[in-house]
Amino acid sequence: MLVKTFGCALFGVYAITITVEVSIDIGINFSMVGLPDNAVKESQQRIDSAMRSVGLKIPGKKIVINMAPADIRKEGSSYDLTIAVGILAANEHLKPDQVGEFIIMGELSLDGTIRPIKGALPIAIEAQKRKLKGVILPRQNASEAAVVDGLEVYGVEHLSEVLGFLNGEISLQPMVVDCQKEFLNKAEAYEHDFSEVKGQENIKRALEIAAAGGHNVILIGPPGAGKTMLAKRLPTILPPFNLQEALETTKIHSVAGKMRMHHPLVSVRPFRSPHHTISDVALVGGGGIPQPGEISLAHNGVLFLDELPEFKRTVLEVLRQPMEDRVVTISRARLSVEFPASFMLIAAMNPCPCGYYNHPQIECKCGSGIVQKYLNRISGPLFDRIDIHVEVIPVPFKELSESRQSETSSSIRERVIYARQVQQKRYEGIHKIYCNAQMTAKIQRKYCSLDENCNQILKNAMEKLGLSARAFDRIIKVSRTIADLEQAKNILSAHLAEAINYRSLDRDNWGE
Secondary structure (H helix, E strand, C coil): CCEEEEEEEEEECCEEEEEEEEEEEEEEEEEEEEECCCCCCHHHHHHHHHHHHCCCCCCCCCCEEEEEECCCCCCHHHHHHHHHHHHHHHHCCCCCCHHHCEEEEEECCCCCECCCCCCCCHHHHHHCEEEEEEEEEHHHHHHHHCCCCCEEEECCHHHHHHHHCCCCCCCCCCCCHHHHHHHHHHHHCCCCCHHHHCHHHHHHHHHHHHHHHCCCCHHHECCCHHHHHHCHHHHHHCCCCHHHHHHHHHHHHCCCCCCCCCCCCCCCCCCCCCCCCCHHHHHEECCCCEEHHHHHCCCCCCCECHHHHCCCCCHHHHCCCHHCCCCCEEEECCCCCECCCCCEEEECCCCCCCCCCCCCCCCCCCCCCCHHHHCCCCHHHHHHHEEEEECCCCCCCCHHCCCCCCCCCCHHHHHHHHHHHHHHCCCCCCCCCCCCCHHHHHHHHHHHHCCCHHHHHHHHHHCCCCCCHHHHHHHHHHHHHHHHHHHCCCCCCHEEEEECCCCCCCCCCCCC
C-alpha cells in the first residue's frame, strides 16, 4: 500500500513541502531514498522503539520510503514523526485520508515522546500557502506556529496522541494565539531604561539621533565611562515593532531554534551582543546546514560589538556587505539562501590599549603612534559605514550623586517615533528605503539640499578639522535626521554643525 505524508525542509527563513511516500509490499527490506542525511536514516531505530511503546512495530515487509523532491537534501531528525505516520498509515493502523491533510513534523524519542523542532513558524506559513487543513507539531512549538491565521495547529507530546487523533479516537484542541494581544502585552517589556543613566546627556542625544534615523554608532572612551550601559538601552528608544516586523524577526529566531517556551512572537527589538572571539560564520551565518548568524538574529534590532578592535579583522570585514545591502547571501555548491540582516550597529571601544587616551584625570601610558595603530585595527571602509562617532567622557562625581531622575526611555522614544513617521511619509513608495540612514545618493540630493551658508560651514569643517571625504554623505544624512527631530523642513546650519561634531574619528589629528 502506498501512502503520502507531508513534512517541510527549511531554506533560509522559508520552508518548502517535502512529500514522504511510504510503500509497503511483499518482501523483507527497509530502504530510504531521496537524499536523506545520516540523521534521517537513523530515524528507523527511533521509529521502531517509539512504535513499540504504543504496542506496535515496523512491519517485517519490504518498506520503501521516498522523500520528494528527490534532488533536495533532507537533513535533521524532525522528519521522524512524518515517516512514522506514513509507515503506520501504509500498514493500515491509521486512516490514510486523514494524514494527507496535515504537515506533520517532530523528533521521536525512544519512549514515543515528541521533541521540539526548529522553524515551526515557516512550516505553518507553508501549510497555509498549500491550503492544508493544519499542522501537527510538538507541543513546545505549537504556540509559535499558531500565530498564522486560518490554520489548525495541534501540539502533541506523544506518538499515542497522534495515533488517537488521526483515527478519530481522541479529540485535540487546536492551539489559539491572539497575536495582537501577545504583541501588545510584551511590546515594551524592557528591563533597562535611560532614566537609570546619570549624566552623559550628549551621548543620550547622539543615541536619540541614531535611533531616529537608523544610523550606526561607535562609542569611544575609557573603561567605566558607561559605553556598554548606554548601548544596552538603545533598543528601549527605538520605535516599537509593528506586527509585520515582529513576524519577520520571529521567523529568523524560529529557524535558528532561539524561540523561548510560551513566547510565540518576538515582540521587542532584539539586542545581540556577541563576544569578540566570534567566528565570521557565526556572525554572518553559514555552516553545512546554512543557519542565520548574529547579524540576522539582530534583524530589525541592534547588533552591539563591544571592544571592537579586539574582533578579528576577517570577522569585521564580512560585515561590510550586509551593512550596505541589509541582507546576507550564503552560497554553497548545491544551494544559495538569503537571510535578512537589517540591523543597527552600535560599537564600543577604548581609545588605546591602556584605555586612557584623552582621559581628563588619568595619563595615557601608550607610546607615540600606539593610539593610531590601535585604531588602524578597524578598516577605513568599516568606519565609512558608521555614521556617528562619539567620545564618551567619565561622569563626574557630582552628576553621579544627583538624586534627580534622568529623562525616561519612553519620553525619548516619542520623539524618535515622530521622526520615523516623517521619514516613512517622505520615502513612501521608494523600495527598501524606510529611514534616513538608507538614503541613496540620488534620494539624498532630492531631500537634503543645502543653502549657501550650510555649504560654507561644511566646506570649512572639512578643511579646518581635516575631515575625510567619506564623512561628507554621513554628515548630511545625520543632519537630515536632526532636522526631522526638530520638525524642520530643511537642513539648517545648526543641524549641520551638530552633525559635524559627531565625526570625531575622521579628524586627521585624532589619536596622534
